[in-house]
Amino acid sequence: MVYSPSVAIVILNWNGKHHLEQFLPSVLSTNYGNYKVVVADNASTDGSVDFVRSNFPKVEVVVLHQNFGFARGYNEALKRVEADYFMLLNSDVEITPGWLQPMVELLESNDRNAACQPKILAYKNKRLFEYAGAAGGWLDAYGYPFARGRIFDVCEEDHGQYDTTQQVFWASGAALLIRSNVFRQLNGFDEYFFAHQEEIDLCWRLQLSGFKLFCCPQSIVYHVGGGTLPRGNSKKTFLNFRNNQIMLAKNLPWPEKWWKIPFRMALDQVSALKGLLSGDGGYFIAIIKAHLAFCRWCIFHKRTKRTYPLAPIKSLHGICQGIIIWEHFVKKKTRFSEIINVDN
Structure with missing residues (x-):
């Protein structure tokens, strides 16, 4: 058997x-x-x-x-x-x-x-x-x-x-x-x-x-997708932006963390401002709240002890070394194969 x-x-x-x-x-x-x-x-x-x-x-x-x-x-x-x-x-x-x-x-x-x-x-x-x-x-x-x-x-x-x-x-x-x-x-x-x-x-x-x-x-x-919080929902925006920052803070080593997180926050603020200028005030507010919540997490959340060492993000599989927003929104690339060799 x-x-x-x-x-x-x-x-x-x-x-x-x-x-x-x-x-x-x-x-x-x-x-x-x-x-x-x-x-x-x-x-x-x-x-x-x-x-x-x-x-x-x-x-x-x-x-x-x-x-x-x-x-x-x-x-x-x-x-x-x-x-x-x-x-x-x-x-x-x-x-x-x-x-x-x-x-x-x-x-x-x-x-x-x-x-x-x-x-x-x-x-x-x-x-x-x-x-x-x-x-x-x-x-x-x-x-x-x-x-x-x-x-x-x-x-x-x-x-x-x-x-x-x-x-x-x-x-x-x-x-x-x-x-x-x-x-x-x-x-x-x-x-x-x-x-x-x-x-x-x-x-x-x-x-x-x-x-x-x-x-x-x-x-x-x-x-089907969308779930209980469809894309465009302010709570979903808040959770995505907050959690992404927390994820970076948890898993990046210090030589990357100290500058990549502020850089990402700056990019997020640009996205928030773009949303505000296009009339999506809910999107703008959700990102601001997400950043404030991330700051609270940094100050008050109790960290759990890691059982593994941190490593540079470029050493991991499935990483694009560039900035995907530049590739997509500026260079107008819409397919994965235009950004990453499909054999990777």
Whole structure:
């Protein structure tokens, strides 16, 4: 009998009954020999828990007593789940036949392969890469995230141009397969983040700890995207800008940190001013609040002790040495392959 590592597909839900009704049946059709499905509910008020228990009795349900957000929500839920691998999956994802096996095989091929994501395409237009991860996440040297197949808000059509398995800087939290022991070794997500960019922070810490991350394009899923906080929402803007600064402060070594963070804050202020001049006062205020919140974090937040050394960002996989905003907004490059050699 062939051994199959156990996989827990864990869906974190908050008032997403409509997504569970639509997409949970596809998840339950997963063709893999040793898996279970867990719905972790972040104190929903839309009847999600009763719906799952009534209609999907094989699905395990973990009930959390309040909305902990993405980061702490998963941390709390996964304390109650046992498996060799955790497959963190958004509730608005449609899977495809055989999606899980290639990712498990990739991670099983080497003990240092700690996490990976599938190729993520848009549910509403299956020819396009989806914003949240596309074909694997990269970072520029100043902390701006982008992905193979997605530069800022521009998502490419999928023509198989990123169909090679590649190491990446970060794997999307929308569909993230990770070794359970490694997730626990690094204490999971940083709960201060609440939501947004917590998976990038985790992946950064994984690399600093000597692990590798991949996109596995042999696996394909379709993601609706947007979630509970669609792009353009002021709270989402606040969390993205605040968390990005915290991530830099946590993971950059001092020779880079002391100048890159002020430089990034200056670039953020330019973006905020541009938003204000274009009539988006909410965007401007959200960035100002994010910077103030970051300053409070620097002063008051208690740091946890690291078990790994920091390293120059250029020494890590999935890093663009330039400034992605210059490449995109000034030089007008809209495709990943125009900025990074696709063989990387």
